[in-house]
Amino acid sequence: xxxxxxxxxxxxxxxxxxxxxxxxxxxxxxxxxxxxxxxxxxxxxxxxxxxxxxxxxxxxxxxxxxxxxxxxxxxxxxxxxxxxxxxxxxxxxxxxxxxxxxxxxxxxxxxxxxxxxxxxxxxxxxxxxxxxxxxxxxxxxxxxxxxxxxxxxxxxxxxxxx
Numbered sequence: 001x002x003x004x005x006x007x008x009x010x011x012x013x014x015x016x017x018x019x020x021x022x023x024x025x026x027x028x029x030x031x032x033x034x035x036x037x038x039x040x041x042x043x044x045x046x047x048x049x050x051x052x053x054x055x056x057x058x059x060x061x062x063x064x065x066x067x068x069x070x071x072x073x074x075x076x077x078x079x080x081x082x083x084x085x086x087x088x089x090x091x092x093x094x095x096x097x098x099x100x101x102x103x104x105x106x107x108x109x110x111x112x113x114x115x116x117x118x119x120x121x122x123x124x125x126x127x128x129x130x131x132x133x134x135x136x137x138x139x140x141x142x143x144x145x146x147x148x149x150x151x152x153x154x155x156x157x158x159x160x161x162x
Contacts, residue, residue, distance in 0.1 A: 003066075003122075006114040011071060013111055015118060018065040018078070023047060023054050025075035026067065029101040035136055064122070068102075068115060076103040077111055081119055083126050095123030097133040116149055 004015040018026060027050050031040035057063045062084070068077035082096040097119055102112045123131050134157045135142045143153065 004114075004118050006068075006111060008111055008114065009109045010106060011111075013071075013076070013114075014069045015066060015115065016069065018054070018067045020054070020058075022067050022075055023050050026050075026054075026065075026078050029075070029078050029103065030099060032104060033101065035138065066115070066119070068111065070106075076106055077101060077115060079115055079119060081122060083123070083128060089129065092129040093127050094130045094132055095119065095126070095128040097131065100133070112145065113149060116146075 002014050002016050005011075006013045006015065024047060027040055027047065030036060033040075054065070057065050057080070062082055064081040066077075066079045066081060067075045070076045079100040080098040082098065084094045084096055086092055086094055097116070100112065100115070102115070120131050131151075133146065133151065135146065147153065
């Protein structure tokens with residue numbers, strides 16, 4: 001089901017909910033990343049954990065795994081959206097944006113901006129009062145990109161790998 005169409009150079013691009021069969025393309029986008037490539041495996045025999053994660057995500061109403069198709073039907077971008085109810089900020093609901101990836105060949109054509117603008121409206125439509133995302137501290141270009149879209153670098157994030 002199409003959620004949005006972006007008329008951009010190289011497009012039109014179609015944003016939709018990921019479906020079974022998209023997993024390998026999504027993993028390919030995740031692996032095509034200088035910081036995370038060693039953490040991801042695109043080998044068909046290694047897709048089992050991704051398939052299990054996809055199934056779990058698909059079952060949760062507050063999860064929206066996004067893909068964007070190019071005119072030929074190839075998955076060229078992804079992001080994961082999670083609606084998080086909370087008690088802080090007077091019970092504010094948040095939209096968490098994770099794993100934003102755009103194919104290297106399309107960076108700079110406006111697709112990332114269009115995806116994030118769509119995500120903000122998606123959150124607003126679900127009553128979210130705050131949109132949050134994290135970005136690796138070394139991704140300075142990404143930080144400038146997010147700031148251009150109105151995101152403020154307001155917090156310092158911490159992670160503990162288990």
